[in-house]
Amino acid sequence: MKEATQAEPLMWGDAIVGFGNYHYRYASGREGDWFLTGFSPRKQNLTLYIISGFEQYDTLLGKLGKHTISKSCLYIKHLDDIDLSSLKELVRLSVEHLTGNSQVP
Numbered sequence: 072m073k074e075a076t077q078a079e080p081l082m083w084g085d086a087i088v089g090f091g092n093y094h095y096r097y098a099s100g101r102e103g104d105w106f107l108t109g110f111s112p113r114k115q116n117l118t119l120y121i122i123s124g125f126e127q128y129d130t131l132l133g134k135l136g137k138h139t140i141s142k143s144c145l146y147i148k149h150l151d152d153i154d155l156s157s158l159k160e161l162v163r164l165s166v167e168h169l170t171g172n173s174q175v176p
Contacts, residue, residue, distance in 0.1 A: 075159075075166045076107050087111045087120070093169055107166045119145040121161060123168040131161045 073080060076091030083089040089106025096102040109120045125132060125140050132138070137152040138145055145161075147153055166172075 072108050072110070072162055075163045078107070080109075081106075083109065086113075089120075091166065091170075107169055108162050116146045116148045117150070119147065119158075119162075121145050121165045123165040127168075128161055128164065131157050131164075135161070 072090040078091035080088045080090055083106055087106075087109050088111070089109035091107035092104050093107055094102065094104050105122065106120070108122060111118045111120075120143060121128075122143050124143050125145075132140070134154055134157040136154050136157075137149075138147050140146065
């Protein structure tokens with residue numbers, strides 16, 4: 072995540088480690104700042120935040136290994152169950168999607 076965002080990790084609240092940030096604005100006028108990607112070690116699983124969502128990543132998700140998803144959260148019980156190169160690519164593409172920067176390593 073640090074490599075994908077080129078940012079140092081920061082605590083967002085008391086349980087989320089976030090990398091980078093971006094400003095969002097909804098059509099309703101609501102706006103704020105949030106991290107580009109992050110994670111939270113939870114009791115049930117490791118939660119990874121893939122802010123761009125998952126609709127466009129079916130191929131990568133198929134290679135990823137055991138996981139579940141919600142709108143922008145990826146839940147992993149054990150990192151040993153995951154193909155780390157697929158996870159790294161998923162994070163990179165999500166950050167690229169949010170920043171519009173295809174030069175992110």
